[in-house]
Amino acid sequence: MVTFTYTVWILLIPFLMFILLGLAGHKLKPKLSGLLGTSGLAVITALSYITAYLYFFQTEKIDGAFQKIIAYNATWLQLTDDLHIDIGVLIDPISVMMLIVITTVSFMVHIYSLGYMKGEKGFERYYAFLSLFSFSMLGLVLSTNIFEMYIFWELVGISSYLLIGFYYQKPSAVKASKKAFIVTRFADMGFLIGILILSFNTKTLDFITLTDPAGPAIAQGSGISFMGLSVMTWSMIFVYMGGVGKSAMFPFHIWLPDAMEGPTPVSALIHAATMVVAGVYLVARMFPIYALAAPAALDVVAYVGAFSSLFAAVIACTQTDIKRVLAYSTISQIGYMMLALGVSGYGGHEGLGYMASMFHLFTHAMFKALLFLGAGAIIHAVHSNYMNDMGGLRKYLPITHITFLIACLTISGIPPFSGFFSKDEILAAAFSHNKILFAIEYAVAGITAFYMFRLYFNIFWGEDTRYEHTPHEAPVTMTIPLIVLAIGAAVSGIIPFNKLVTSDSKAFESEIEWGIAVPSVLIGLLGIGIAYIFYGKKSSLPDRLAATFKYTYKWAYNKFYIDEIYLFITKKIIFRYISEPVAWFDRHIVDGTMNAIATVTQAVSFRIRGFQSGQLQKYVYVFISGAILLAVIFIYLWH
């Protein structure tokens, strides 16, 4: 039997690295601090792979199920006799899988940044923040209870804020970081309310007790009802609200495209591979409650996911900033994962959607990090984010070209790359559960292939734009991570997730369903074909099409005006009709009272200040007169 006590170091090393680089970073040479951060990550990556090996292959299963192991636990805050907040480390299939995802991508991003961020001001600050992020994200996935998770949830929020605003002299970056923080914070309010309802009704915060299908928590909470839904459903919907914010699902998706203001490796790590899937992880972590006690909340998860994936895919077709296309594609793919969880059942083959979601999370982390890092290499070479400035780059950037192509094929679900396997599982799960959702996702698969290859053809094919200076391939520190991730994206489809990561931790049999796989590959190829006709050679077709569907195109190009709606609600309604009257009251009534007191005091003092003449003898004169007066009163008048 293996004890996993050493896993505490997976959390401690990046934390200590953050303190070291944060406090002493400016005294070290930038290169040294970068190498320190990277080597720290290398150690925990190794530890994570060892943990995965030991957990999946060396630990004994009980009843064919992987055990949830508490590697470390300490009571942090004792609220009542039975309700306490712990800080600990929980090892179970999804947390081990997330360890692999986070450390792999984070390690690659650390190496990549050595080249990408070279010579930037604040290099050591950048590495300190990356370490902080790694620490908080690992803490999030290893949490033993929902409150610990909430703490780390906020910590990833703050590190995301710091990294988006890394170029703090750029006003747009500052604006984007504030937007990301405020929007996710607003969503987290729902998360906190959900936690409070949950802990109030079940008297526990512990994941193992909460998610035990036969345990008391699920039975207790689902009994009480409020406004037609059980209290468990309400709390799960509120908890999901936090997930919606962090995972940038509709309607809280507005922060993610703006978050692309941060350095590109940060976008790859935080806003594509790890932090934004925290919402999916949260639902997966609480999954037995969703599936067994709150099916209505699970439907909410499915529909929000499906809508977001379609909505974001349509917007992605019209954007011209390559990072924004990738950002909308991320929203769309996370929508897929949410949908897969939403259509899943609990246990055995019923839990196909759960397994598919985790599988897609894994493959998506690989190929989306790869896409972002590839985009970083392109931006590094061309010094522009806009695809109009690019074209014909395949000759100049051969490695980036090949790896980017692999990533595009993977996300489009073309075999034998990994995206094919995970997407097939999701579509199969959706098909057996709900035909409408399946139809949406099937269409989205085609749109995804279309916009990814629109991106690909625009960047690497098409006309050879005249560049001011010839673009050159990125340095070796940047190409190695691209190659490693490309291998990961290509082959991770063979990982038998149905044996390792399932809803009830038991292995089940699942095979590729050719009835679904073949049409989904066909629609992917169709999307690629249309993209080739539109963008493979110079063609006026896209412009003519855009002119025909002028209004639809304009709506999609402006992201369906969601940002404007938010601005309208906040500025025109909340600010004008709530904030301004409150500000008036504060300025005129509250401040006015205080000012009046001050004015009266000042006026009175002005009148009587003549007494304070500074003439010693006048004071004495008054004093003696008083003394004599008192003497006269006491001697002659007082009886």
Place this chain on the structure above:
Amino acid sequence: MNTGVPLIYFLILAAIMFFAGVYGFLTRRNLITILMSVELILNSVNINFVAYNRYLYPHKLEGFFFSLFVIAVAASEAAVAIAIIINIYRRFTTINVEDVDTMRY
């Protein structure tokens, strides 16, 4: 026991000294003279102590001791006051009490 000079004489003398001191304190502008007026006031009180002790409680000594204490305190007070006056002189180059009005409003 009484040797002819009645108590009231001493009290009148003390009162005259006291009011002379107060008058000097209020009218003089020179700080040194003001200090001297303060000494007059203190000594008038000493005379009162001694006289009352002698005439009312001839077998006791508290009044004498009290006046001894007052003399000691007056001596140290004079030292402190003169130090202050010297500092005032250094700063304002005057010891006229009317010119030292920095503490006004």
